[in-house]
Amino acid sequence: MSTLTIIFLVLVIGLAGAFLAYRYSRSLAAKDGAQLHSRPIYHASYVACWAMIPALLALMVWLVVSPIVIASDVRGSFPEGILAETSLTEDLAYGIVESLGSGLRVLPADERETITDATPVAELRELLNQRGVPIASASADWMVPLAIQLNGMQIFSRWAMTAVVVLLALGGAFWGYRNIAPRLRARNGVERVVTGALIAASSIAIMTTVGIVFSMLFETIDFFSRISPMEFFFGTEWNPRFSGAGSEGSAGSFGFIPLLAGTLYIGFVAMLIAVPIGLFAAIYMAEYADSRTRSVVKPLLEVLAGIPTIVYGFFALVTVGPFLRDLSAQISGLVTGDYTSFIQAQSVLTAGLVMAIMLIPFVSSLSDDIITSVPRSLRDGSLGLGATRSETIKRVILPAALPGIVSALLLTASRAIGETMIVVLAAGVAANLTINPFDAMTTITVKIVAQLTGDLEFNSPQTLVAFALGMTLFVITLCLNIYALYIVRKYKEQYE
Amino acid sequence: MENIQATLNRGQAVQSAKPIKMKSQDVTVHYGSKQALNGITLDIPERQVTALIGPSGCGKSTYLRCLNRMNDTIDSASVGGKITLDGEDIYDPAIDVVELRARVGMVFQKPNPFPKSIYENVAYGPKIHGLSRNKQELDEIVHTSLKKAGLYNEVKDRLDEPGTGLSGGQQQRLCIARAIAVSPEVILMDEPCSALDPIATATVEELIDELRENFTIVIVTHSMQQAARVSQITAMFHLGDLAEVGPTEKMFSNPDDKRTQDYITGRFG
Structure with a gap:
């Protein structure tokens, strides 16, 4: 029975229990006219909770634990010393056994009968190939009995799981139904379940974050065991030569400083442009615009936030970059007579400018909400003393809104630091260390992408450095x- | 009733004819298409406390906010008729509304100190209007205003602490000090005690009585006892109309208008 069917079955049991409970509860109220503590709908939910929650929890635990138990059992019965003779690792061997095992389930019953512990693996492989299940050529005869054992255990586990889950659902429904009484506090019980569900939802987000950190942490530690942290954090040259096959030892240099400098510089330029414009736009919308203007301007500004960043990248590459380059050529021509452009088409300035356009709606929308939430009484108080609108904004509203605005700006800064596509197209991929905003630079995120794209093995410093970069970025934000x-x-x- | 009568006898002895500070003629207010005031004609005498009473929604706060053009800050509000301050039409386009509000200060229903220190709260108005040339003068203004508002002794050691940390009554007196600091000629008070406990209310009422010496005061109140205790003139509003206006003593003892009579005897409101 598939997992979906089991879940469906549990739901049916829960609903049926709820229906019966509802009827029973109504009859209780009608029969002796007793005052029910909870309304019948709560009794129904109470029974449904008892039927479904323990059963589904058991299902979840079983699904997680049983493959682990089965795997450790099968691995335990790998023949002694066999792995040392071949070039197989234990994981790889287990993978083959697993695909043999799942292949067995594809075979029709009469063909499956013919497979025994003594069947040579070549014959089985042939059989499975006809059914469209490819098996690695590294498979060996000793794997066949293990595959049969694995298959048997899996089938047994599934049956046992179905039985346990359905029994739990039935038992839960029965227990809940038996508990129904006029004074049963079903309402409070359901409330506790709701609280639990909400807590579970919020902890999922936290657990995911922790999971992401750990998944990066181990790779990062691996990286730092190959390249010293000193070299990574204080090196000023970024040149992770991709070592070809056989050229061991030429690891290249992994100086992180040029990337950090690029990230901060581009982010700084972007914030320098986006913050004043966004903030002023927010002040206009919150304090000066009448409601009709506001209802047009605000959505229009927010349209900017909906544009995918790759489109901004195009805009930078095709329009802003060449424009700045030509503009700089004209300027230098006018000043010195020499028409060479001093702004490169791909530069910190281009990336910062385009990123700023992307960030404006974030700054303005967040700040607008914060400014609008400053109580009206403070505005009235200031205006009532004869302050002008701009004095009121400068001296009362902005100070009151400051903590909110600061956190909005830092949120925006995190976005600027994490931005990738605009930088790739607008600032290039050259890891320079410069203070000239008209030069090309690059950022941490761009280099993470560069290190992880292409056909690479996952155990060289060239790829592992991506995790170290990611971890550092995470810590910064x-x-x-x-x-x-x-x-x-x-x-x-x-x-x- | 007897209680009110006793208060009246004490408070109204000083009643005498005073020059008119603010005159309103046929003032109307619309919020969008809804008319909130239907032509109010009312004189406000100088250095007296004028109380505006009436049931909720009768337009008394709306009228009060016309007197320093606070209704300008509401998009949908439009004001008609004529209001003069010392003979000048305050809705004249040549009038600077910012200057007007410095002359006609306002204290609101809910104490609304700025999220700044006590000192900065009071210094706010003088600073934006440039009323002091140096720190000593500013200190002087702040201290005098706090003294006039009867708050100085309670806060003199903690002028740097946030104004929002004071109790409700202290906050309201801070707001009064803040209004006094710009030396207005008229102070408008919109139910200044409705968010305060009885003891704080008594303090603020005493303060209002003292302020009458230097300022013209218009106060909106829900409490008829309060109107009787602090005011010399009372105006009764009802459904956007001015039902009756007269010396407070007369209003509470022998009102002409049936609506006033019903309201002060508690038949509606």
Whole structure:
């Protein structure tokens, strides 16, 4: 029975239990006119919870645990020393056994009967190939009995799981139904289940973050065991030569400084342009625009946020970059008479400018919400003292909105630091270390992509460095966010 | 009733004819298509407390907000008729609304100190209007305003602490000090005690009575006792109309209008 069928069965049991509980509860109320603690719908939900939650939890645990148990059992019965003779690793061998085992289930019953422990693997492989199941040529005869054993265990596990889950569902429904009484606090019970579900939902997000960190952590540690952290964090040259086959030892240099500098520089230029424009737009929308203007301008600004960043990249590559280059040629021509452009088509300035356009709606939309949420009474108080609108904004509203605005800006900064596509197209992929904004630079994210694309093995420093870069980026944005929280808290303590 | 009568006898002895500070003629207010005031004609005497009373939604706060053009900040509001301050039409396009609001200050229903220190709250108005040439003068203004608002002794050691940290009554007196600091001629108060407990209310009422010496005060209140205690003139609003206006003593003892009579005897409201 497939997992979906089992889930469906559990749902049916739950619904049936709920229906019966509803009827029973109604009859209780009608029969002795007793005052029910909870309305019948709560009794129904109570029974449904008892029927479904333990059963589905058991299903989940079983699905996670049984492959682990089966795998360890099968691996335990690998013949002694056999792996040492061949070039197979244990994982690879187990993978072949597994695909043999699942192949067995594809075969029709009469053909499966013919397979025994003594069947040579070549014969089985031939049989499976006819059914469209390819098996690695590294398979060996000793794997056949293991595959049969594995298959048997899996089938047994599935039957046992079905039985346990369905029994749990029935038992739960029965237990819940038996508990129904006029004074049963079903309402409170259902409330607890709702709370639990909400907690589970929020912990999933946290667990995922932790999972992501750990998945990067081990690769990062692996990287640092090959390249010293000193070289990575303080090196000023980025040149991770892709070592061809056989050229061991030419690892290249992994200086992180040019990438960090590029990331911060491009982000800085972008914020320098986006923050004033976005903030002023927000102030206009929140304080000056009448509701009709606002209802047109705000959605229009937010359209910018919906444009995919790769499109901004095109815009930079095709329009802004060449424009800046030609403009600089004209300027230098006018000043010195020599028409050479001093801005390259791909430059920090181009990337910063286009990224700023992308960030404006973030800054303006977030700040607008924050400014609008400053209580009206503060505005009235200031205007009532004879302050002008701009004095009110500068001296009362912006200070009151400051913590919110700062955290909005830091959020925007995190986005600027994480941006990839615009940088690839607008600033190039050359890892320069320069302070000239008219030169090409590149960022951490661009290099992560560059290191992970292509046909590579996953155990060389050239690819592992991507994880170290990712981890560093994560730490940087984490610090930014923590700092944002700190600012907000400090300010709140002071004034509220 | 007896209670109110007793208060009246004490408070109204000083009643005498005073020059008119603000005059309104046929003032109307529309919020969108809804008319909130139907032609109010009312004189506000100088250095007196004028109380505006009436049931909720009768337009008394709307009228108050016309007197320093706070209705300008509401997009949908439009004001008609004529209001003069010392004979000048305050809705004249030549009038600077910012200057007007410096002359006609306002204290709101809910205390609304800025999220700044006590000192900065009071110094805010003088700073934006450039009323002081140096720090000493500014200090002087802040201290005097706080003293006039009867708050100085309670806060003199913590002028740097946030104004939002004070109690409700103290916050409201801080807002009054803030309004006084720009030396307005008229102070408008929109139910200044409705968010306060009885003791804080008593303090603020005493303060209002003292402020009458230097300022013209218009106060909107829900409490008839309060109107009787602090005001010399009372105007009764009803459904956007001015039902009756007269010396407070007369309004509470012998009102001409049936609606006033019903309201002060608690038949509606």
